[in-house]
Amino acid sequence: MKIKLFTILLLGFFAFNYSQTDEAVLKTVYKTSLTNGKSYEWLDYLSNTIGGRLSGSTNAELAVQYTKKELEKLGLDKVWLQPVMVPKWVRGEKEMAYFESSGSINKVNICALGGSVATPEKGVKAQVIEVATYKDLEKLGKEKVQGKIVFINKALQPELINTFEAYGGCSSERYRGAAEAAKFGAVGTVVRSLSSRQDDYPHTGSMSYGDLPVAQRIPSAAISTNDAVKLSEALKKDKNLEFFFEMSCQKFDDVQSYNVIGEITGSEFPNEYIIVGGHLDSWDLGDGAHDDGAGVVQSMDVLRLLKESGIKPKRSIRVVLFMNEENGLRGGRKYAEVANEKDEKHIFALESDSGGFTPRGFSFDCSELMLSKIQAWKPLFKPYLIHYFEKGYSGADIGPLKNNDIVLAGLRPDSQRYFDHHHAANDTFEHVNKRELELGAATMTALVFLVDKYGVETITNEQEIKD
Amino acid sequence: MKIKLFTILLLGFFAFNYSQTDEAVLKTVYKTSLTNGKSYEWLDYLSNTIGGRLSGSTNAELAVQYTKKELEKLGLDKVWLQPVMVPKWVRGEKEMAYFESSGSINKVNICALGGSVATPEKGVKAQVIEVATYKDLEKLGKEKVQGKIVFINKALQPELINTFEAYGGCSSERYRGAAEAAKFGAVGTVVRSLSSRQDDYPHTGSMSYGDLPVAQRIPSAAISTNDAVKLSEALKKDKNLEFFFEMSCQKFDDVQSYNVIGEITGSEFPNEYIIVGGHLDSWDLGDGAHDDGAGVVQSMDVLRLLKESGIKPKRSIRVVLFMNEENGLRGGRKYAEVANEKDEKHIFALESDSGGFTPRGFSFDCSELMLSKIQAWKPLFKPYLIHYFEKGYSGADIGPLKNNDIVLAGLRPDSQRYFDHHHAANDTFEHVNKRELELGAATMTALVFLVDKYGVETITNEQEIKD
Incomplete structure (x- = not known):
C-alpha cells in the first residue's frame, strides 16, 4: 500500500x-x-x-x-x-505452384519465405500432409510426414482486437515450420500466409533452418489465404492430391x-x-x-x-x-x-x-x-x-x-x-x-x-x- | 460547486x-x-x-x-x-468540362451537385471569377460577377484533426453557393470538391436554390481538388480564360x-x-x-x-x-x-x-x-x-x-x-x-x-x- x-x-x-x-x-x-x-x-x-x-x-x-x-x-x-x-538473399524467378487432384490442375499463389532454399530446378511434387501447427508433427511422426510437403494451415485469430497479437500467435509457424518439418523427412513446407484477410496475396517473411545441416534444408513457401482454404478443402476430398512448387531463391x-x-x-x-x-x-x-x-x-x-x-x-x-x-x-x-x-x-x-x-x-x-x-x-x-x-x-x-x-x-x-x-x-x-x-x-x-x-x-x- | x-x-x-x-x-x-x-x-x-x-x-x-x-x-x-x-433527381449523361486559355483546352473533372439544374443543351461557356467563399460575392458586386461562372475555391482545413469539422467549415459553399451567385447574375458555379485529398475525383452532394425563382436558377458543379488547383493557377496567368461545362441533370x-x-x-x-x-x-x-x-x-x-x-x-x-x-x-x-x-x-x-x-x-x-x-x-x-x-x-x-x-x-x-x-x-x-x-x-x-x-x-x- x-x-x-x-x-x-x-x-x-x-x-x-x-x-x-x-x-x-x-x-x-x-x-x-x-x-x-x-x-x-x-x-x-x-x-x-x-x-x-x-x-x-x-x-x-x-x-x-x-x-x-x-x-x-x-x-x-x-x-x-x-x-x-x-545478408543477401534473392527471390529469383517468380514462384510457381499448383495442386493436382484427379488429373485437374489448380494453380495457387505462393511466394518463397525469406531465407528459404530453392526447390530442385524442376520443382518439387509430392503428397501433402496438413497440420494446424508444426507442433502436430511430433504426433504424426516420421512415417506420415516422410517424403511429403507439410502444409501448415494456421489462421490468424480474428477475435483478437490487436492484430499484432494474432500475428504473434502464428509467426513461429512461418519462422520454424520448415526446420521442424525437415526433421521428420518432409520435402517442403507451405505455410498459410499471416494475413488478416481472405485474398490472393501470398505474404513472405523471415524463416530459419536453425542448426539444421545444409543438406537437410527444405524449401518453404507461403500460400495466399484464399488458396490455403482451397487446398484444405481439396485435401478433404482427395488425401492423395499432389502439390507442386518451384522456387529459385538463392543466398549470397x-x-x-x-x-x-x-x-x-x-x-x-x-x-x-x-x-x-x-x-x-x-x-x-x-x-x-x-x-x-x-x-x-x-x-x-x-x-x-x-x-x-x-x-x-x-x-x-x-x-x-x-x-x-x-x-x-x-x-x-x-x-x-x-x-x-x-x-x-x-x-x-x-x-x-x-x-x-x-x-x-x-x-x-x-x-x-x-x-x-x-x-x-x-x-x-x-x-x-x-x-x-x-x-x-x-x-x-x-x-x-x-x-x-x-x-x-x-x-x-x-x-x-x-x-x-x-x-x-x-x-x-x-x-x-x-x-x-x-x-x-x-x-x-x-x-x-x-x-x-x-x-x-x-x-x-x-x-x-x-x- | x-x-x-x-x-x-x-x-x-x-x-x-x-x-x-x-x-x-x-x-x-x-x-x-x-x-x-x-x-x-x-x-x-x-x-x-x-x-x-x-x-x-x-x-x-x-x-x-x-x-x-x-x-x-x-x-x-x-x-x-x-x-x-x-424527391427524384437524376444526373443524366456524364458531365463534361474544360477551361480554355490562349487557345489551349484543359479538360477537368466535374460532376453536377445534387439538385442542380442542367446547363443549356450545348453547355455554358463564360469567364470565371474565383472566390474563397460565396461571402466574397457581396464585396465584388453584380458588376464583376454578372455573366460569369463563379468558382468557389475553399479547401478543407488540413490542420483540423476531426475531418468532419473541416467539412463543416466548407459545406455551405456547396449547399448555398449557386443560390448566392445567381443573385449577382452569375451563369453557373463550380465548387471545389469537399475532399481531404488532392486527386481527380469530383465529389457531389446536396445543394439548394432556397427560394430563388426557377427562372433564375443556375447550374452548379463540383470540380476535383486537383483541377481546382489547376484552374486557380491558370486564372492567375490568364484572368480572361473561359470555362465550359455541360450537364443534363433533371428533377422529376x-x-x-x-x-x-x-x-x-x-x-x-x-x-x-x-x-x-x-x-x-x-x-x-x-x-x-x-x-x-x-x-x-x-x-x-x-x-x-x-x-x-x-x-x-x-x-x-x-x-x-x-x-x-x-x-x-x-x-x-x-x-x-x-x-x-x-x-x-x-x-x-x-x-x-x-x-x-x-x-x-x-x-x-x-x-x-x-x-x-x-x-x-x-x-x-x-x-x-x-x-x-x-x-x-x-x-x-x-x-x-x-x-x-x-x-x-x-x-x-x-x-x-x-x-x-x-x-x-x-x-x-x-x-x-x-x-x-x-x-x-x-x-x-x-x-x-x-x-x-x-x-x-x-x-x-x-x-x-x-x-
Whole structure:
C-alpha cells in the first residue's frame, strides 16, 4: 500500500508536469505536420521511384543514398552512414505452384519465405500432409510426414482486437515450420500466409533452418489465404492430391550496407541521446510503403518538424534509419554495439514499425515509474485522439539498446489493416493515407519534444521495489 | 460547486453501474462480430450487386427489397416498410468540362451537385471569377460577377484533426453557393470538391436554390481538388480564360419509397424503443459503401448480434434503414412523425453515418447527466480501444426524434479517410475493411446492450440545473 500511495502522490505531481506552452507547441507540431509535412513526399519517392528494398539489393543501396541526401538538406548538425554487413538473399524467378487432384490442375499463389532454399530446378511434387501447427508433427511422426510437403494451415485469430497479437500467435509457424518439418523427412513446407484477410496475396517473411545441416534444408513457401482454404478443402476430398512448387531463391555472401543517421546536437546535454527510427530495408514483393517506409519517413520528419516548430532540443536527437530489420536485424545490433563502445547515454528510443495508419498512442518498455511519468502527459494528446499509453513491446531495431536507464517506445497506429499488406505485393504507396501518416509523424515529434524537455527519470524497477 | 459535488458523487455511483457479466457479454459480442459477422457480406451485395442508391432510383428500390428480405431471415419479431415520398433527381449523361486559355483546352473533372439544374443543351461557356467563399460575392458586386461562372475555391482545413469539422467549415459553399451567385447574375458555379485529398475525383452532394425563382436558377458543379488547383493557377496567368461545362441533370416528381424497419420486441418494456440506423440511399457516383452502406449493414447486424450473443432485450430494439438522407431527409422526418403520432417512447437512438472505419467511440446529444451515466461504461470498452465518449453531433436521420427524454448518439469511427471517398466515385466496397466494419457493428451492439439493460435516466438539463 505504501508503494501505491507513493505512486499516487507522484502521479499527482506528474499531472502538472507540463505547461500551457506545451499545449501550444503540440498544436504547432500537429499543424506543421498536416499543412507542411514532408513524410508523404519522401514515402512517394521511396515507394514509387525506388521500390522494395531488400537487404543487400541495389534498391536498398539507393534508399541509403536517397535518405542520406534528404537528411543533409534539413540542416541537421550531423548526417552520417554507419557501416554494417548484411545478408543477401534473392527471390529469383517468380514462384510457381499448383495442386493436382484427379488429373485437374489448380494453380495457387505462393511466394518463397525469406531465407528459404530453392526447390530442385524442376520443382518439387509430392503428397501433402496438413497440420494446424508444426507442433502436430511430433504426433504424426516420421512415417506420415516422410517424403511429403507439410502444409501448415494456421489462421490468424480474428477475435483478437490487436492484430499484432494474432500475428504473434502464428509467426513461429512461418519462422520454424520448415526446420521442424525437415526433421521428420518432409520435402517442403507451405505455410498459410499471416494475413488478416481472405485474398490472393501470398505474404513472405523471415524463416530459419536453425542448426539444421545444409543438406537437410527444405524449401518453404507461403500460400495466399484464399488458396490455403482451397487446398484444405481439396485435401478433404482427395488425401492423395499432389502439390507442386518451384522456387529459385538463392543466398549470397554478406554485403556492405549502412544505417543512415542524422542528428540535432543538444544545447544543454549533448551527450544524452534520444533516438527515433524505422527500418530502411523492406521485403521485395511490394514497395514496403507501410513496412517500414512509413516509419522511415515519419522518423525523418520528426527532426524536421522539431526545427520547423522552432524547438531547440536540450538533448541530442537522432534519427536512425536501420538496415536489415526484416532478415537479420544487423542494423539494430550494430547501432547498439557502436553506442555501447562509445559509451553514449541513450535515454529514450522510439520506433515506428507498425504501418502508417492513424496513430492511437505508444507502448513502452520501461519501469512503472517511468511509464507513470509519461502517462501524465496524456491530457496533452487528447485533442489529437491519442489515448493509448501502455506497457508493451517497442520495436525490433531499438531492442538491442535495452537497459535499465532507457525508455524504449513503439508508435501504436491502428492495427486493423496492417496485416492485409504486411510482407505482400499489396504493401504499396496507394494504401498509405497522407493524413494518417502525418498524424503519426506529429505524434512522435510531440513525444520526443516532451521527453527532451522534461527528461525521463532513470528510476529502475529495482529502485521502485526498494521504495 | 454543489452541483459539481453532486455530479462527482453520481459518477462514483455510476462507476459501478455494470457488472462482470457485462464484460463477458461484450467479449461475446465482439467475438461474434469478428468471427461470424454478416455486415461485410451484406455490404458486398449492397455495393457490388446493387450499387449506388440515389433516392427514387431503381437501385434504391432494390436496396429496400433486399434489406427487408435479409431482415426477415433473422427471425426478428417484426419487419416492415414505412412508406415515404422522396424527391427524384437524376444526373443524366456524364458531365463534361474544360477551361480554355490562349487557345489551349484543359479538360477537368466535374460532376453536377445534387439538385442542380442542367446547363443549356450545348453547355455554358463564360469567364470565371474565383472566390474563397460565396461571402466574397457581396464585396465584388453584380458588376464583376454578372455573366460569369463563379468558382468557389475553399479547401478543407488540413490542420483540423476531426475531418468532419473541416467539412463543416466548407459545406455551405456547396449547399448555398449557386443560390448566392445567381443573385449577382452569375451563369453557373463550380465548387471545389469537399475532399481531404488532392486527386481527380469530383465529389457531389446536396445543394439548394432556397427560394430563388426557377427562372433564375443556375447550374452548379463540383470540380476535383486537383483541377481546382489547376484552374486557380491558370486564372492567375490568364484572368480572361473561359470555362465550359455541360450537364443534363433533371428533377422529376416525388416517388414512393420506404424506410425499412425491423424489431425485436422488448420482454419487459415493449413500449420503450431503442433504435439503431443508417441511411439506405446514397449518392450515385460510387456504390455508397462507406456513405452509408456501412451504417446500414452495421445497424442490421446489431439486431443479429444481440440474438447470436443470446441477449434478450427488455426494451424494443429497432433497426431503421432510413431513405433519402442525402437529398431530402424525408425518411428521418417520416420516422419521427409516425413515432410521434403513435406516441412511441424512444429512449435512445444511435446512427452510424460516418463510414465503416475503425470505431473510436460515440458522440452524444443529450443532457450532462445522461452523458455521465454513459461515460461510466467507458472502462468496459477499453479492451476494444473504444475511448471517445463526448458530447456532440449524433446523426441527420435521427435528429428529428430529438426531445428532452431521448439520448441521440452517433458512432464515431476514425475520420481521416472519410472525405477521401465521401460522395465520390471512389466510395466503393474495396475501400471498406472487413475488420473495421465489424468492430463498428460490435461497438454499436455493446452500447445498445448496456442502454437496454440499464436504461438511460431521463433527467433533462432543466432538472439538472434545478438540482
